[in-house]
Amino acid sequence: MSDTKVYILDHGEMTAKEYFLYWNATGEASIRLPAYSVLIDHDDGLFLFDSGFDFCQMEKLVPGLCKQSANQTLPAQLSLLGKRPSDITHVVNSHYHADHVGGNKHCLHARTICHACELEQARYPEPFEAFGYSDTSFAPGLRSGDPELDIYTPTFETLRGDQEIARGVFLFETPGHTKGHYSLMVKLGGRRPMLFTADAAYTTRTVERMQIASLHFDPIASIRSIVRLKELSEKHDAELFFGHDIDQFGHYRLGPAYYS
């Protein structure tokens, strides 16, 4: 039986307009969005799925729209569990938007795993994607033009297709929001599998109303990925954990508590 543990680490909040969260929605309300990462304590290592945002990077990008207390940084959240960034063996990134990679730079001993298309897109983004891919601190040489120089600091491992990266830890291709987006599912010994959608589905509303994110690479792929997440959830009896659902987040068990 798996003795894998899953910790959800709280990295603060962002605020965005309704029409920015939901493509072509007309609402102008400001909506709160949690940012979190997922730590998987597994026999094969300590896996971190996404790493929240770096407050200073976000202040440059969207001034005044983010909150992160001193105990919501990645190092502070890990310390709640008695761990340090250098203990992380694998960083897995759903995608490279700024609110998902801010803590990567602290994990200097980790192998970083992502979709091959995602790394390529982060290097050569479309003009309309530059905003999302604005924090390149996870790989300082990313846009230097020299593929051998800094891009492998820390070490990258790029994947394609669905993958079981460790026993019971699955990456599923869910492109659309970005070109190489992965969602992650973890099977546990004592409960239903947890399926972390990341930004393939921001919230419950995304799935219920099929309202994709306004920020996207391919709207048709985005729709297909939402359908796929629903199907995966049914097939595996997995619980969906959305990327930025403030209401659902209120019910999460947060570190140092865990799921197992």
Place this chain on the structure above:
Amino acid sequence: MSDTKVYILDHGEMTAKEYFLYWNATGEASIRLPAYSVLIDHDDGLFLFDSGFDFCQMEKLVPGLCKQSANQTLPAQLSLLGKRPSDITHVVNSHYHADHVGGNKHCLHARTICHACELEQARYPEPFEAFGYSDTSFAPGLRSGDPELDIYTPTFETLRGDQEIARGVFLFETPGHTKGHYSLMVKLGGRRPMLFTADAAYTTRTVERMQIASLHFDPIASIRSIVRLKELSEKHDAELFFGHDIDQFGHYRLGPAYYS
């Protein structure tokens, strides 16, 4: 020397939020959008490029956001030139969004020309496109499932690729806003060619800032089409007439005056 005449017919105004006109823009101002059609009086026939909106259809779609006086309907605008809808020999549609097809149904003797992909997409739209393709009065049988029944009323002629549909009248593929979008260029005897972008570029700002429409089928194709329009404009020394630019529209010569 060409004695072709181009009339711009005024079909009223719409209002939309800035963030709806420009994808991922944050402005919430309400912006006025003109709707117009282009009548080309040519040796080979009377060509109508787009046909404005039908007020009642738009009221169902976006209540309270459109204005169209009795003399801004297609029949009324044609009567200013001493013409009737039944005189139109060819309706050419840039795409099948509701604000471009409202007058089609009056042109009962016309052959209707569009891109093959566009007709297909109007028949089987993606869920997020249903809003745009909501006026199907131009082809009552469009979604009946019977391709032979009503879809060829009026007669459709579908094209692919760039085409010179009459001497000096060119269709250029500019997809992205919709799957099968065409822009149209007319060469005239006495002035620079007129390049009607339709919704491949709503306004001057679209081109200057490369801000594509929030409503789109493919954002990458949208960007490429804006680049293409710039290149076509330079290559042919053509003047760009944008699809919905209220400031530019204020300088148009409107029917019964004409360009030649």
